Amino acid sequence: MKYSINHKSHIPLHIQAEELLRKMISDPEYASGKLLPNEVVLAKQLAISRTTLRQALNKLVFEGLLVRKKAVGTKVASKTVSSRSNNWLSFSQEMAARGIPIRNFELHISWVTPEESVANFFEIGMDKKILRLERLRGRQEGPFVYFVSYFHPRVGLTGDEDFKRPLYEVLEKDHSVVATLSKEEVSAKAADKFISKKLEVDQGTPILMRKRFVFDQGDRPIEYNIGYYRADSFVYTTESRRE
The missing domain is CATH 1.10.10.10 (Winged helix-like DNA-binding domain superfamily/Winged helix DNA-binding domain)
Structure with a gap:
């Protein structure tokens, strides 16, 4: 051609x-x-x-x-998904923009009391119930990321929302909460028994862990998210420009 x-x-x-x-x-x-x-x-x-x-x-x-x-x-590149640090989209929106079809393997919703790190981020008591959203996602041939999200009670999520839709679309259209700032931490760790089973890798396999701290227009915390990615299926890229 x-x-x-x-x-x-x-x-x-x-x-x-x-x-x-x-x-x-x-x-x-x-x-x-x-x-x-x-x-x-x-x-x-x-x-x-x-x-x-x-x-x-x-x-x-x-x-x-x-x-x-x-x-x-x-x-x-084969079977590798790339995510850029300055690409401010939900996972669903980011993959759609790249033309990568995504399958939901699991979706679980529960109300839990937060761990200390989550409670501190939200500035709430550890006895306060918050919504926890777990999603196992990937390509048709298998999962490559396991997400755990916690939401501030102020957001107003009930658990009855359709979380098959892009998350930030749900927040904005259903609850008038606009996510405008994301701060992230990326690190490597060995897959424990639970994560290895979810991502279908051997226990101890190196994986990528990304923590995302999301804020609204008033710089108030709305989501605490942890993503566990298969290292052989995901690349996280950053870009910086010298001014």
């Missing part, structure tokens, strides 16, 4: 090349594992420099969408 970009467009060439590569990634031919065209060949076909093309390639490698191996070539 022949690919081309518009050299008369006001859009920078490396941006056009990046969008073109994203389309190639979604092409079944390349999604199935076929190597992308050689850099020299593709740069010549697009009439751009290898430096410009490599800038676009590096962006997608950084996002975890492409894998590049020396003396082999570049191909679409």
